[in-house]
Amino acid sequence: MSDVSYRELAVQGLWKNNPGLVQILGMCPMMAISNTVVNSLGLAMATILTMVVSNGLASAIRHWVRPEVRLPVFVMVVASVVTVIELWMNAYLNTLYHVLGIFLPLIVTNCIVIARVEGFAARNPVLPSLYDGLMMGLGFGLVLVALGVIRELLGFGTLLANAQQLFGPMAANWTIHVLPEQAHFLLAILPPGAFMALAILIAIKQAIEQRRAARLAQPVALELPKAATAS
């Protein structure tokens, strides 16, 4: 298919069909990991990488995979990619690897990955598939990081705490302290905080859409038929 518009792919992934805010996919890692910005960033990057690589691979082999066995094959592809990323993070980002824990290998089961592989990459050429994986991954990652910002800010009163886990020793003093100790709203870093913060983000998105729709809708002039009353 050559009629795929890259612009449309970006709009779909980042806004219209955002995996976190519209499709509500991948909730388990989204809720569990988004309690700090650095954790969110780590998981977001791993997810984006997984989506790009597995979309590309699935698209490249799509002509040789029979439809009857496509799901197991695609899951194998995704699982191999995730394993590579997991081993790499274990080697080079060891502390973050331990913080993310089980949610790193669980990217395999993240519905959004297999949804894009099955729904897009299996029917499209390699280049658009790579781009689609990147955009969908970015859409997921942005929501994850937004949740991380809200929850870390309210719950710990900081931003970018433990940045050295992701960016190396030079990032050790990147932490920004915003709120004093006694104003920490602990609920934000507990599971209910994740649900409420995500609900608020979804509500904000809906409000923006509604506002835009109201602005775009042209006022329709109503004209009453005059002829009938003339007699």
Next chain:
Amino acid sequence: MKFSPQTAPLPEASNSVRRVMLTVLLAMLPGTAVAIALLGWGVLINILLAVSAGLVAEAAMLSLRARPMRPAIGDGSVIVLAWILALCLPNLGPWWLPVFGTVFAVVVAKQLYGGLGFNLFNPAMVGYVVLLISFPEPMTRWGPAIDSSGSALNFMQSVAWSFSGVLPSGVGYDGLSTATPLDHVREQITTGASIHHATQSLFSGGSLAQSWNLWLSLAFLAGGALLLWRGVIRWHIPVAMITGVLVMSGFLWLLDSVHHASPLFHLITGATVFGAFFVATDPVTASTTPRGRLIFGFGIGVLTVLIRSFGSYPDGVAFAVLLMNLCVPLIDYYSQPKVFGHKKSEPIK
């Protein structure tokens, strides 16, 4: 003479929401007065802060939702909600504790669900639990009105303490605050002392303040009696909840009386009586069938004792109420009374 014919049924003027809420406020007055006498002006400050924050939050949400202001504000349900929440809060806490809790309760637990009558969870208890989980340290600032050195804070000093954390010279925060009985017993038990030792050291002082829970419980019992007499609540939930507390604590106590407090202790400490008459009986979030109310109340009682004995917080009434709120649709579904003339009750789909 004008004769206006009426057909049966001829109903009496029933309780309006406003009248019910006013009766509840009236019934809380004795308990509130005793709380102020025993715990000081902080209680009153909490109530004033919570009620004003609640009214502002309700008005703001109603205007955002484009709902009529007068009926929702005028029925007094916000005042009751804020008052109940304020009575749960520590009397030496900072000013933002009642404000934050009430705003959260009104905005999230009440208005976002659709306002009075639509909320799934008891808003006051949601506000309390959010505060308890989010701000554990300020939520422990309890203390009697008269401190260990015999001095007491007057109203203005209490206001100053609540808003700026300034105490008059010669009064220390450590002298002012004490552990609540449930806190004290919990701490003693976890450090290995027996329950006998823990409760003895608690009540040996003999002062009024140290057994404040008994007086508070009696005052709230009087208020509850008023509610029962005025027909605002039915007997099922309070009786079932207190039975639940007594049965569960009695069971644990008989099993191991060294490490579990007596049923009487569980009855008079914490929020048992207050919760039984004022919190669990919330007409919106409680079960509505007679049998369902018994199950609902009993469940709260049992869960309260279980949370107190094995959970990580000293009191469990709020958590128990919220957990049983979750079960209410199920309880109501399976406890519908038999309709007269029908053989077997069929749940209404």
